[in-house]
Amino acid sequence: MTFTVKITNPYPKGSVKELLEKRLLIPRKIRHFLRTKKHVFINGEMINWQSPVNTGDLIELIFDDSDYPTKTIPMGNxxxxxxxxxxxxxxxxxxxxxxxxxxxxxxxxxxxxxxxxxxxxxxxxxxxxxxxxxxxxxxxxxxxxxxxxxxxxxxxxxQREYLALTAGQFPEKSLVFKERIGRDRHDRRKRVVDQKHGQTAITQVSLVRHCANHTSLVKCRLQTGRTHQIRVHLAYHGYPLIGDPLYNQHTAGRLMLHAYQLSFTHxxxxxxxxxxxxxxxxxxxxxx
Known part of the structure; x- marks a missing residue:
């Protein structure tokens, strides 16, 4: 797979080496290939490895199969x-x-x-x-x-933000859940709060509104990304998600969890x- 990456440098002034290593995180082996094949151009010109790269410069990088071997998967719809x-x-x-x-x-x-x-x-x-x-x-x-x-x-x-419908009337405008999460030793599909051996998990939860049928609509923001994190934290505190087949015994319909917003700096x-x-x-x- 041969492909070319062209970007207008948005970063502060630095060397080509600093750009590729610290900003673009290109692995050492691939940086070596780029250098030996002379596959790095700044403003259309081949450069020295210590040449300065200024904000606004046009960077062109050429990659081929020896850099990133071709990976193919079946095409869907x-x-x-x-x-x-x-x-x-x-x-x-x-x-x-x-x-x-x-x-x-x-x-x-x-x-x-x-x-x-x-x-x-x-x-x-x-x-x-x-x-x-x-x-x-x-x-x-x-x-x-x-x-x-x-x-x-x-x-x-x-930043990943979710909307969730929980059983019960959520008691406060906002809460932060910090219980560590690990695997359930008795059911490989599930995760559990495990303060001793689990991984750090932090979920910020804020109440949107109380709903009919003794339920609550809440927003959840993840600071970590553990498997089933929102589902485990809310169920552990007595507010399991409506429609959750694993953590809510009295459930039906779809899992009421929706990743409604995603934001980041490109x-x-x-x-x-x-x-x-x-x-x-x-x-x-x-x-x-």
Whole structure:
């Protein structure tokens, strides 16, 4: 797979080496290939590795198979990719409930395959939603951008906000849940609060309104991304999600959890990106 990346440098002045290593997170081996093949151009000219790169300079990087080996996956149905945002490097789509983000088997078709068909190229998962959860999901369109957005995710620079319908009348305007989460030793599908051995998990919850049938609509913002984090935290505190097949014994219908907003600063342009995802099925199930 040969592809060229062109960006207008949004960063402060620095050397080519600093740009590739610290800003663009290009692995050492690939930086070596770029250097030996002379595949780095600044403003259309081949450069010295210590040459300065100024804000506004045009950067051109050429990658081939020895840098990023070709990866192919089965193409899905492009009509099932509900695009919310797209540029040369990233795409955000609105996932329906009941669809996996990626398959567990090589030939299994999931949202990743539909998005790849929509873009005409193999895409890469940045973060995941549970199969039962709907909403905004971010994908990388090439292997170059993937580690850059992964760092944004790890550093909590990608904000993910959810709407959730819970059983019970939520008691306060806002709360922060910090219980650690680990695997359930008795059911491999589930997670549990495990303060001793679990991983750090932080969920900010704010009340939107109390609803009919003794339920509450809340907003949840993740500071960490543990499996089933919102579902586990809310159930642990006595407010399980309506429609949750794992953590709510008295449940029916769809899981009432929707990733309604995704926002971050684009790492290659430094522009603010914010998208909101509608869900007709979620809104239809909300009590008045």
């Amino acid at each position: 492009k009509d099932l990719a509900d695009c919310l945002y797209e540029d040369e490097h990233l795409i955000i789509v609105n996932k329906p409930e009941g669809m996996k983000v990626h398959g567990n088997e090589p030939k299994e078709i999931a949202l990743l395959n539909h998005v790849s068909s929509y873009t005409g190229q193999t895409c890469y998962v940045v973060h995941r939603l549970d199969m039962e959860t709907s909403g905004a999901v971010l994908f990388a369109k090439n292997p170059f951008i993937l580690p850059i957005v992964n760092r944004l995710l790890e550093n909590k620079h990608i 790492p290659l342009t430094l522009k603010k990106i914010k998208v909101q995802a509608r869900s007709d099925s979620f809104e239809k199930e909300l009590p008045k």
